Amino acid sequence: MKTFKLNTGIEIPVIGSGTNTYGKENHDYLAAINNDTTEIRSAINAGYRHFDTAISYRNEAVVAKGIAESGLDRSDFFLTSKLPGEPAYTADEAVVRKGVEQSLKALNTTYIDLYLIHHPWDSLAEMLATWKVLEDHVDKGVLKAIGVSNFNQEQLGHLLTHARIKPAVNQIESHPGKWNDAIIDYSLKEGVIPEAWGPLSRVNDQAKESLTTIGNDYGKTWAQVILRYQVARGVIVIPKSHDKHRQELNLAIFDFNLTDDQQKIIAAL
Template sequence: MKYKTFNNDNTMPQLGLGVFRVENDDTAKNAVKHAIESGYRSIDAALVYGNEEMVGRGIQEGIEAAGITREDLFITSKLWLDDFGRDNVAKGYETSLKNLGLDYLDLYLIHWPGTDNDLMIDTWKGMEDLYNAGKVKNIGVSNFNVEHLETLKAHSEIQPVINQVEFHPYFTQEPLRNYLKEEGIQMESWSPLMNAEILSDQTVNDIANEIDKSPAQVVIRWNIDNGVITIPKSVTPSRIEENLDVFDFSLTPEQMDKISSLNQNKRIGPNPAEFNG
């Protein structure tokens, strides 16, 4: 497993399991448990996914099955817009902790910036309060564009360690990536496989055939070779294992360029500048 270092010198696994759109039942529990048994050490959750309870059970069962400790894992969750405002952040955080059955999170993110910059700034101050109190190891943001980050920078004491955003070969986000690199903020991709849409791309399949890897492994490796942290989602045991099996090869500069050239500035999720829940 590769790790990325944050601007506060803490580290995070570069590959984890996402659980968006996974039912709050044994499906979520078993996927998380199997991921941990298979070697995953990062799980990405969120309050609004509605499955933190069973994700939490999967974490506990995974810890026992893998013979590891809670400290070996890196668990993320996210603050939803309903809990915006400095005085509400702690409540949202405690709700996720209770749901997950955990004493702390390794990373807590503002899930979306919303459309009210003053409220966003006030909410970030609540995130800073959590961090300064030692209740969470790292704080960051999700779905923030450059303008959001510049606004935050002008009104905050603590810089986000990470920005989790939509990123895949059809939406390569070059300006945002360059900005994050300059600012020392890690970039993390959600839905890197585009809900499987990218797996039918001919260029991706040609490269997969060239190197005897699956299309999913090629796209995940493209994320890793770009220095991006990524959290592909799957509930299928074989695919969970396959998605992790990407550390025994690299893509050539030519292959990387071919995949990057697929960019269409095509989103599959909302535009952060307009989304307000």
């Protein structure tokens, strides 16, 4: 698996598996947890070692269960989780610490590779205060890297200016029709790795047709073309699938390179 180096020096796999509907009845985000690890185990068998979860997903323990069932060492995996950007988890130092401890317990681990603030809120000062508590956990080795999710330039810039430890990742929505180029370019310029959630979502038929035409040159699907484009421009991708074959296809993107002209076509979608 290809990796990018975070500003902490840690290597992160450039493709991770989203998990927000894993281990839930009918694969429904809001449904009850059923502890089914089928998709996690098939992803591991396909070669995924990077899994992205969150307290809000309610399934950190399901991810941990799937990893345990694989028989592989915890050190073989890169785990990302997220602290909700809401008062119950950010109001003061005690609740931030409680959130981190909740994730550690659910993931059945002594450390988390990457921990993100899941969503920003109105107060830059409060976000910085929450960040400082996460910095303390980095000092203790409990969190190996910390970052943010869904932060715009002002919010990310505030942390870059005032934080002791620079955010390693900014996870944002990015897919055809909403590439979010401005925040991706800003993050890259500042040494913060952008990470695309929902990279294969909301792709309209016209975009699929253009991407399929490009993919035909390489024997690749429209989805593989999207993922290759993102990784080529320095963006980590977090696709999610419940289908074993599609999981495998999402990893098979390193045996072709898009031309400059093709990348321009994709960027314009």
